[in-house]
Amino acid sequence: MKNFVVVGASLAGLRAVEAARKDGFDGRITLIGGEEHLPYDRPPLSKQFLYEDDELDTTFRSRSYLRDDLGVDLRLGTWARGLDIREKRVQLDTGEIGYDALVVATGSRARTLSDYDHLDGVHTLRTVDDARAVRAALASAVHVVVVGAGFIGAEIASAARRRGLDVTIVEAAPVPLVRALGDEMGEACSALHVRNGVRLICGAHVQEIEGTRRVEAVRLGDGTRLPADLVVVGIGADPATAWLESSGIAVERGLTCDATLATSAEGVYGAGDIVSWHNRTFGQSMRLENWTSAAEQGRMAARNALGLGEPTAYATVPYYWTHWYGMSLQFVGLPTAEETQVVSGSVDSDKWVTLYRLNDRLVGALAVNSPSVIMKCRMMINNGVSWQEGLDFMAERRRASSGV
Ligand SMILES: Cc1cc2nc3c(=O)[nH]c(=O)nc-3n(C[C@H](O)[C@H](O)[C@H](O)COP(=O)(O)OP(=O)(O)OC[C@H]3O[C@@H](n4cnc5c(N)ncnc54)[C@H](O)[C@@H]3O)c2cc1C
Known part of the structure; x- marks a missing residue:
């Protein structure tokens, strides 16, 4: 394996090239991004970035780090226009590039x-x-x-x-x-x-x-x-799959990937917002548009594409956070529930926790201004705990915090 190409120079693409080097890939890496900017973080753009007139720099890594420390051939301002899955070549607006392994991380476009x-x-x-x-x-x-x-x-x-x-x-x-x-x-x-x-x-x-x-x-x-x-x-975003249209690669509600993030084309993997894949944690296909999954998928797609270790399935409990009016809102799991219960605080206040039940399982949790609880809930959902265990856990926390 000599030539690793990543299309999409944002979160998932960056994590892919970083993981490749960290896990010992010593071949050529090319990272292709349509925007002129170095890979940067998007979540602050609709938050802190808008609060002040002074510009907040959300760049992840410097050009010299990518070039000298990671040895990445970074091609910014370069759009991928097509993909030849037989010849293993990506068509760019500046020419063509061949690959042995390819990660597609072209994300979403705003509607x-x-x-x-x-x-x-x-x-x-x-x-x-x-x-x-x-x-x-x-x-x-x-x-x-x-x-x-x-x-x-x-x-x-x-x-x-x-x-x-x-x-x-x-x-x-x-x-x-x-x-x-x-x-x-x-x-x-x-x-x-x-x-x-x-x-x-x-x-x-x-x-x-x-x-x-x-x-x-x-x-x-x-x-x-x-x-x-x-x-x-702000009416949502669509997966950026237009450039793949004539390639013959499977696309349906996003770039279709299996549990290991492999696409229908040999040597081609997907990562981030563009991916629709089978999430074994919930036994269903999903396309997520959140930071944590994009980062995790970028790393895993690179490792699986380059054969760095055993192929691993990407299974996750989705996690999203947002900030409104100085408040932190965090959600884990699935919102499709038969019952929700506010188990701490109250929705009329500025702080509460809600659990979500489907059948007898805990499947989701919303934490408003309650950051210490959310990762514990994510772990419980991942472990498939029952609804009752979720309620007991929260009752125990309430007792502990009230000192009873
Ligand atoms: C304003 C904003 C706020 C957000 N806030 C949160 C938050 O609070 N919490 C949270 O969990 N998530 C948040 N997200 C979502 C999170 O940022 C995304 O899930 C994440 O950026 C996805 O990363 P990605 O690398 O898959 O795709 P993207 O970040 O969309 O990057 C894809 C890159 O590929 C490039 N590209 C596209 N097509 C081509 C092509 N043909 N050739 C070359 N390059 C191409 C694009 O220009 C882009 O740079 C937010 C997103 C936005 C936009």
Whole structure:
């Protein structure tokens, strides 16, 4: 094995090249990234990055570290345009590159309201360039409309409120975050917007964004007109698979991978947001868009692709965190539950823990401003503990903290 190529120079791609070297691969490594930037961290872009006018540097590693310490041939500003799985070659906009092993880590792309992309003041937030544009717009905005009450929309609303701006969130679903947190907790968490002075309009769709060169207002389906000088669209992201379309590699709701992250093409593995794979922990196929899985999959895809040790299945309890209005929200597991129970604190306060039950198993946990409990819950879910064991664990913690 001589030539290891990674396409996508972000979290999963970076972890892949780091793992390759750490685990002893001494062949050639090429890391290809479409953006001009060194690999950087995305979560702060919708949080701290927007709070201040001074720029926060979220770069993971320096160019010299990648080149000299890891011996990586880093090709930034280079887009992969196609893949020849028979000849084992990636077509780039600058030529072609052959591989013996390939990790595809091209992540997700933000969905847009494409009819309005041309209007000044309408933004999405996926890249550091997007974040710079949103931050600059926040500095002079008065009325902000956020379309989509998902995690990123919520963080942008929170950042805008921190700057004292007038903020409205427009959400198509009757309750926000149902797919991520379930009905009850979606409702409970979205109440945080209202408590922090944000107007939340649910079950509404954007009929039109008004303005000729610049955005002036958002008009909803029921005729409501929301004046706006900044609109941020946070309506989710799609896997960046377009460049693979004619390759013949299996793609379905993401790049299809088996439990070891191998794709349908020999020598090609997937990692990060782009991957749809069979997660043995829950016996179902998933595509996750969270930091922890992208990092873990990057490492594992490289090891499995390069045959560094026995092939390992990637099985995980999903973990996502977010920050709104100075509060930390963390979720582990699955939100598809038959029952949720608030087992510590209360949803009317700023601190609580909710457990999720499916059949007789603990399958999920939400911790709001309760960081010490979440990794323990993740471990319990991973170990397949019963619902009762989950409840007993939390009862024991309550007793211990009250000193009874
Ligand atoms: C604003 C924001 C906030 C977030 N906050 C959180 C959070 O609080 N908690 C959490 O758990 N997760 C969060 N996430 C999710 C987390 O950042 C992602 O799960 C993670 O970045 C995925 O990493 P990745 O390497 O798979 O993909 P990406 O980070 O999407 O990177 C893919 C890279 O591939 C490049 N690329 C795409 N196509 C091509 C091509 N054809 N050729 C070459 N290069 C290509 C892209 O330009 C990009 O640089 C957040 C994401 C965003 C955008």
